[in-house]
Amino acid sequence: MKLNVLHLGKCDYKKAWDIQHDILAKRQKGELGDTLILVEHPPVITLGRNAMESNVVVPEEYLEEKGIGVYHIERGGDVTYHGYGQIVGYPIVGLRDKGIGIREFVEKLEYTFIKLLKDIYGIESGINPEFPGVWAGNNKIVAVGLAVKRGVTMHGFAFNVNTELEHFKLIVPCGISGKDVTSLQKLTGSSIEWDHINKMVLDYFCKIFDYDGFEELSI
Numbered sequence: 001m002k003l004n005v006l007h008l009g010k011c012d013y014k015k016a017w018d019i020q021h022d023i024l025a026k027r028q029k030g031e032l033g034d035t036l037i038l039v040e041h042p043p044v045i046t047l048g049r050n051a052m053e054s055n056v057v058v059p060e061e062y063l064e065e066k067g068i069g070v071y072h073i074e075r076g077g078d079v080t081y082h083g084y085g086q087i088v089g090y091p092i093v094g095l096r097d098k099g100i101g102i103r104e105f106v107e108k109l110e111y112t113f114i115k116l117l118k119d120i121y122g123i124e125s126g127i128n129p130e131f132p133g134v135w136a137g138n139n140k141i142v143a144v145g146l147a148v149k150r151g152v153t154m155h156g157f158a159f160n161v162n163t164e165l166e167h168f169k170l171i172v173p174c175g176i177s178g179k180d181v182t183s184l185q186k187l188t189g190s191s192i193e194w195d196h197i198n199k200m201v202l203d204y205f206c207k208i209f210d211y212d213g214f215e216e217l218s219i
Helices: 013-028 060-066 102-121 165-170 184-188 194-208
Strands: 003-010 035-040 044-047 069-072 079-082 086-092 126-128 131-136 139-149 152-160 214-216
Touching (some): 013 035, 013 069, 013 152, 060 069, 102 184
């Protein structure tokens, strides 16, 4: 099975969210195969089903002034930030067709980045049993938050590549106090070539999830 990939480039969060729902409905009906949406969002804050409003630590007026949107969405988890320099991926995957459950799906998603970071950059990372995502030491580099609708996944991951880490001070990331976030740029000491790392994310996703390559999808 090949994976469909949809590159949205820089795209407003609400527009990408609507596209997710459209592809989700088509995947549920069997009109479309498994699809990975890759996107880079302008600064935005999203709150999952279990989020506490208090984990957004700046006033609503400040966010409005800066043009930073806030969305309550259907994924699991607490609050997170998306912004430029971050690769956001939305896997729309039929779990039954893949023969896996949601726990194994999350584990494979985390392992995709653990292996990529080790193979390409020599960076040791891993999981924290208490908190989803991928961690380099005490710092999160990949956030993971999913929803499953009629056996099909949506939402997904946010990989800090050249991300402006100061913006995470707007929130308590994922509702976790006492830990921090990091980026590939910070860990390597240099800006990361964007097209290359996007290709690596796609390649490793296909490898870990056993797809026979990918096909570009257009909308």
